Amino acid sequence: MSLPARTVDVLVVGAGQAGLGTARRLVDAGVPDVLVLEAAEVGASWTGRWAGLRLFTPRRFSTLPGLPFPPGPGESPTRLEMAAYLRRYADVLDVPVVTGTPVTGLTRAGTGFRAATPAGEVTARQVVVATGPHRRPRVPAAAADLAPDVVALHSSAYREPADLPDGPVLVVGGGNSAAQLALELAATRPVTVAAPGVPRALPTHVLGISLYRWLLVTGVLNAGSGTPVGRLVRRRDEAVFGRDLPRAVRAGRVRLVPHRVVGAAGRAVTLADGSVLPVHAVLWCTGFLPDTGWLEIPGALGPGGEPVHRRGASPVPGLHWMGLPWQTRVNSGLVDGVDRDARRTAGRIRRALDGAVGRRDLGGPPPHRLGRQTRWPDPATSTPPSSPCPSPRWPTRP
Ligand SMILES: Cc1cc2nc3c(=O)[nH]c(=O)nc-3n(C[C@H](O)[C@H](O)[C@H](O)COP(=O)(O)OP(=O)(O)OC[C@H]3O[C@@H](n4cnc5c(N)ncnc54)[C@H](O)[C@@H]3O)c2cc1C
Numbered sequence: 001m002s003l004p005a006r007t008v009d010v011l012v013v014g015a016g017q018a019g020l021g022t023a024r025r026l027v028d029a030g031v032p033d034v035l036v037l038e039a040a041e042v043g044a045s046w047t048g049r050w051a052g053l054r055l056f057t058p059r060r061f062s063t064l065p066g067l068p069f070p071p072g073p074g075e076s077p078t079r080l081e082m083a084a085y086l087r088r089y090a091d092v093l094d095v096p097v098v099t100g101t102p103v104t105g106l107t108r109a110g111t112g113f114r115a116a117t118p119a120g121e122v123t124a125r126q127v128v129v130a131t132g133p134h135r136r137p138r139v140p141a142a143a144a145d146l147a148p149d150v151v152a153l154h155s156s157a158y159r160e161p162a163d164l165p166d167g168p169v170l171v172v173g174g175g176n177s178a179a180q181l182a183l184e185l186a187a188t189r190p191v192t193v194a195a196p197g198v199p200r201a202l203p204t205h206v207l208g209i210s211l212y213r214w215l216l217v218t219g220v221l222n223a224g225s226g227t228p229v230g231r232l233v234r235r236r237d238e239a240v241f242g243r244d245l246p247r248a249v250r251a252g253r254v255r256l257v258p259h260r261v262v263g264a265a266g267r268a269v270t271l272a273d274g275s276v277l278p279v280h281a282v283l284w285c286t287g288f289l290p291d292t293g294w295l296e297i298p299g300a301l302g303p304g305g306e307p308v309h310r311r312g313a314s315p316v317p318g319l320h321w322m323g324l325p326w327q328t329r330v331n332s333g334l335v336d337g338v339d340r341d342a343r344r345t346a347g348r349i350r351r352a353l354d355g356a357v358g359r360r361d362l363g364g365p366p367p368h369r370l371g372r373q374t375r376w377p378d379p380a381t382s383t384p385p386s387s388p389c390p391s392p393r394w395p396t397r398p
Pocket of ligand 1: 014019104
């Protein structure tokens with residue numbers, strides 16, 4: 001674990017899709033001196049999720065710019081395929097990505113920042129925080145009132161059915177994780193789902209075309225968070241991709257109680273309608289919170305530790321967020337939505353660096369026209385550019 005540089009123009013914290021996509025767009029914008037620090041390994045969030053997880057986004061919509069998703073069995077990738085894709089992306093990105101190096105503290109240093117890591121300090125003129133919105137399990141307070149012999153796990157700690165004891169399981173939540181895990185568990189035991197309402201299940205395909213594609217072409221996924229469409233989508237509960245859950249409920253393989261869990265006592269939970277459900281094991285699919293405890297900069301976080309930002313720009317000059325749900329659009333928190341926000345963030349950073357020192361002092365070429373270069377050239381038909389700017393290492397064909 002060694003740091004290639006102690007002072008950089010831009011430090012990107014986190015090597016998930018948001019961090020790597022931003023690093024790519026910084027390269028395109030001609031920012032020469034970028035460093036990505038990653039606490040674990042590239043794509044760690046995906047390897048850390050449950051074994052049977054398949055993305056709900058089809059392969060072609062699970063990509064970052066310039067590197068198509070390799071073909072494979074099934075329309076959507078598995079979590080391991082996604083992690084491998086991100087590792088490949090980091091390999092062909094001409095930016096140092098240092099793994100196993102968590103940023104444990106970020107403070108101001110003059111007009112820039114000082115990041116503390118176990119391998120030493122890095123100073124940076126601009127910082128992009130791309131550490132992911134799904135870091136800390138969000139579990140209802142009632143969970144603490146369950147008896148110690150009730151096995152209760154958050155979805156982030158669940159890997160496979162054997163993690164739960166034989167016998168009935170209560171799955172709490174109405175989103176995609178709850179739906180996928182309820183179906184997985186229903187193959188071997190009785191499952192009840194307690195969701196805040198009847199989950200809104202969408203078909204995966206309409207007229208033979210993936211729903212994700214329909215939502216893209218109709219502009220729903222790219223709708224701005226503040227537009228009428230964006231506000232409407234945000235007001236509604238998370239939609240579940242696929243109709244397998246309602247089918248299983250109709251077939252009696254899964255029991256659905258459309259009420260929130262509001263309390264717990266011993267071996268039972270209380271639902272919002274006042275009914276009481278005995279429980280043997282509970283799987284909380286109740287979402288996540290970001291982990292921002294290491295950010296020690298006044299004004300960067302709200303009272304609950306939530307990022308303060310406008311379209312990803314922090315009120316703290318030089319600090320930027322990436323990968324936040326609803327950052328600018330409906331799909332900002334999805335793989336496919338990274339690039340639009342990354343281009344915006346890279347442009348903002350390039351302008352800030354230009355304004356601070358003058359373009360020539362950066363030593364890089366003039367910025368590319370962002371938005372035009374949305375794809376890396378096909379390595380089979382093009383030659384690497386001769387420009388002195390850091391360029392992608394060209395992916396070889398498998
Ligand atoms: C169960 C589940 C299924 C999902 N399925 C889909 C799907 O099918 N399609 C889709 O588009 N989206 C999906 N998402 C949403 C989203 O795409 C993923 O959560 C994705 O992992 C978010 O990417 P990210 O880069 O923002 O964060 P992450 O993937 O979480 O990456 C953040 C990285 O930052 C690192 N890090 C954290 N703290 C530090 C630190 N202090 N210093 C250095 N590094 C740090 C982490 O180790 C991690 O590698 C899903 C989310 C969940 C929870």
